[in-house]
Amino acid sequence: MAIDLWRHFKKGLTVYIGIGIAVSFLSAANVFYFQKLLDSFGKTFDWSVVFIYGLTLVLVPLLSYLEQKPKTKLHNSMYFYLKEQALVKISKIAYSEYLQIGSGALLQKTEAGAAAGRNIHLNFYGRLFKELLPETLFNLAFIAMIDKRLIPAILVGYLVVFIVTNLLLKVLRSLKEHALVSEEAMNSTFIRGLTEMVTFRINKRFEKEIAQYKNMSADTTERLTKMTMIHEFFFGFFAVLVALIKVAIVVLAFTNQITVSLGGLAALIIYVDRIYTPVAIFNVIFVQYSLDKVAFARLNEFFYLPEDKALTQGDPLSETINYITVKDLSVILQEKKILTDSTLELKRGAIYGLVGESGAGKSTLIKTILGLYQPTTGAVLINHKNLAAYNLNDYYQHVFYLSQDAPIFQGTLKENIIFDKEIADEEIIAVLEKCQLGAFYQALKGGLSAEIGEKGANLSGGEKQRIAFARLFFTNAEVIVLDEATSALDETTEEKLFAAIKDQLKNKLVIMITHRPKNLIYADEIIELKKTQVEAASS
Numbered sequence: 166m167a168i169d170l171w172r173h174f175k176k177g178l179t180v181y182i183g184i185g186i187a188v189s190f191l192s193a194a195n196v197f198y199f200q201k202l203l204d205s206f207g208k209t210f211d212w213s214v215v216f217i218y219g220l221t222l223v224l225v226p227l228l229s230y231l232e233q234k235p236k237t238k239l240h241n242s243m244y245f246y247l248k249e250q251a252l253v254k255i256s257k258i259a260y261s262e263y264l265q266i267g268s269g270a271l272l273q274k275t276e277a278g279a280a281a282g283r284n285i286h287l288n289f290y291g292r293l294f295k296e297l298l299p300e301t302l303f304n305l306a307f308i309a310m311i312d313k314r315l316i317p318a319i320l321v322g323y324l325v326v327f328i329v330t331n332l333l334l335k336v337l338r339s340l341k342e343h344a345l346v347s348e349e350a351m352n353s354t355f356i357r358g359l360t361e362m363v364t365f366r367i368n369k370r371f372e373k374e375i376a377q378y379k380n381m382s383a384d385t386t387e388r389l390t391k392m393t394m395i396h397e398f399f400f401g402f403f404a405v406l407v408a409l410i411k412v413a414i415v416v417l418a419f420t421n422q423i424t425v426s427l428g429g430l431a432a433l434i435i436y437v438d439r440i441y442t443p444v445a446i447f448n449v450i451f452v453q454y455s456l457d458k459v460a461f462a463r464l465n466e467f468f469y470l471p472e473d474k475a476l477t478q479g480d481p482l483s484e485t486i487n488y489i490t491v492k493d494l495s496v497i498l499q500e501k502k503i504l505t506d507s508t509l510e511l512k513r514g515a516i517y518g519l520v521g522e523s524g525a526g527k528s529t530l531i532k533t534i535l536g537l538y539q540p541t542t543g544a545v546l547i548n549h550k551n552l553a554a555y556n557l558n559d560y561y562q563h564v565f566y567l568s569q570d571a572p573i574f575q576g577t578l579k580e581n582i583i584f585d586k587e588i589a590d591e592e593i594i595a596v597l598e599k600c601q602l603g604a605f606y607q608a609l610k611g612g613l614s615a616e617i618g619e620k621g622a623n624l625s626g627g628e629k630q631r632i633a634f635a636r637l638f639f640t641n642a643e644v645i646v647l648d649e650a651t652s653a654l655d656e657t658t659e660e661k662l663f664a665a666i667k668d669q670l671k672n673k674l675v676i677m678i679t680h681r682p683k684n685l686i687y688a689d690e691i692i693e694l695k696k697t698q699v700e701a702a703s704s
């Protein structure tokens with residue numbers, strides 16, 4: 166899926182470019198009528214010329230003001246739209262691809278890519294079509310109306326300006342490229358430092374990290390300063406070049422080598438600025454464009470990553486899930502055999518305790534049952550029909566899953582328990598009591614609206630697990646998957662929690678991964694997973 170900003174912002178871009186073309190035309194026409202006025206000075210007085218001159222003069226600032234609205238709208242919405250699309254992509258991306266992208270790197274990629282996408286469409290192509298091209302063409306057309314013979318000389322001027330400025334900009338480009346690379350490296354060091362506070366502090370890594378950041382920042386500052394100086398030199402140099410052309414025109418006119426009226430001469434001097442400035446601007450924005458293209462291409466690579474089509478395609482699943490069968494299942498991930506020929510028969514109404522040494526593949530088995538990983542061979546059957554034939558979004562209506570990683574997200578306590586369901590506060594509070602979180606809730610400032618930090622910072626591991634567990638009371642799913650969901654709880658709390666959820670688990674198909682043999686008393690059947698093989702054992 167490539168992002169087509171042209172199509173999405175067609176209306177805004179058309180208005181923006183349309184107004185720009187009108188402004189360019191009116192500015193060029195204004196000089197033309199100014200020349201007419203000068204040439205008729207002291208001879209005739211034509212009201213219509215004065216009127217058009219005045220009108221072109223007044224309309225330019227008016228339209229320039231109106232242009233600010235589509236421009237500002239596009240500037241913000243293009244950037245936000247690209248980031249919104251990154252969220253849409255994450256919602257559909259294949260799980261195995263998702264695992265390969267680091268969240269820090271993705272954050273950087275989307276920030277830089279969204280800004281680059283906006284620059285390419287608005288600041289490069291937008292400016293080219295609304296300003297640079299029309300300004301050049303309209304002004305050339307009006308110059309031709311003064312004297313056609315000037316056009317070839319102006320075109321030679323273009324060539325000279327283009328070649329000279331291009332040479333300078335090659336240096337600018339290489340500097341910008343290096344500055345971008347060092348800025349990226351700085352950002353990763355920065356993000357790493359902010360997110361890995363505890364690991365870096367205990368391992369005494371911060372000193373090195375800060376020194377590294379300091380060095381990089383000095384280096385980048387140096388490059389950015391150099392870049393600005395070349396920028397400024399470029400515009401200064403360009404201004405001298407245009408000044409020389411203006412002097413040449415005056416000399417040619419005064420030595421009668423070109424025949425031109427006084428008004429024509431004044432107009433020519435103004436036109437020279439207007440026809441050469443777009444070349445200079447083009448050269449500068451082209452350098453930025455070629456760099457932005459790289460950042461935007463990187464974001465597009467992310468947009469092209471495979472999506473999990475099974476999320477929306479396939480048969481609907483409305484009937485209750487009574488059976489989950491794992492049949493001759495093998496899973497290979499990154500050329501590593503994780504599961505081999507595993508076979509299991511699971512029924513609704515039973516709790517299955519899934520055990521096995523660390524790395525045996527318990528989570529991988531669960532994730533394959535959840536449709537996150539695809540079987541390499543064999544299949545997962547839902548009510549005796551291949552899971553691959555079903556639409557996963559429908560399947561997830563029937564599934565409740567607590568992962569072994571921190572299951573808390575940034576948001577309020579209430580959101581973390583019921584997501585966007587509508588449930589009375591008293592009901593939620595009663596569930597918190599059942600989940601052994603009564604005292605925690607009483608002490609919490611802000612109650613259910615209290616903000617819980619990213620990944621549940623400020624909460625103990627056990628509190629996080631119990632909050633996530635509270636979700637179980639608000640689900641209608643008949644398949645319950647608990648992946649070491651109580652590993653951080655002490656035995657007494659865990660016992661109380663299991664006693665409280667007993668009724669919730671009745672008539673459900675429950676798969677419970679656990680490393681604690683004691684927890685197996687809750688299981689009707691124990692499944693022992695050995696490395697690369699699943700074996701069903703008796704309860």
Ligand SMILES: Nc1ncnc2c1ncn2[C@@H]1O[C@H](COP(=O)(O)OP(=O)(O)OP(=O)(O)O)[C@@H](O)[C@H]1O
Pocket residue numbers: 261264498499501503521522523524525526527528529530
């Ligand atoms: N996406 C992946 N790509 C490659 N290898 C993976 C992937 N996910 C897991 N593995 C590997 O598969 C093996 C099984 O991992 P898994 O997490 O399923 O084991 P587990 O039995 O749940 O372990 P634990 O009890 O420690 O949580 C491990 O060796 C792990 O490194």
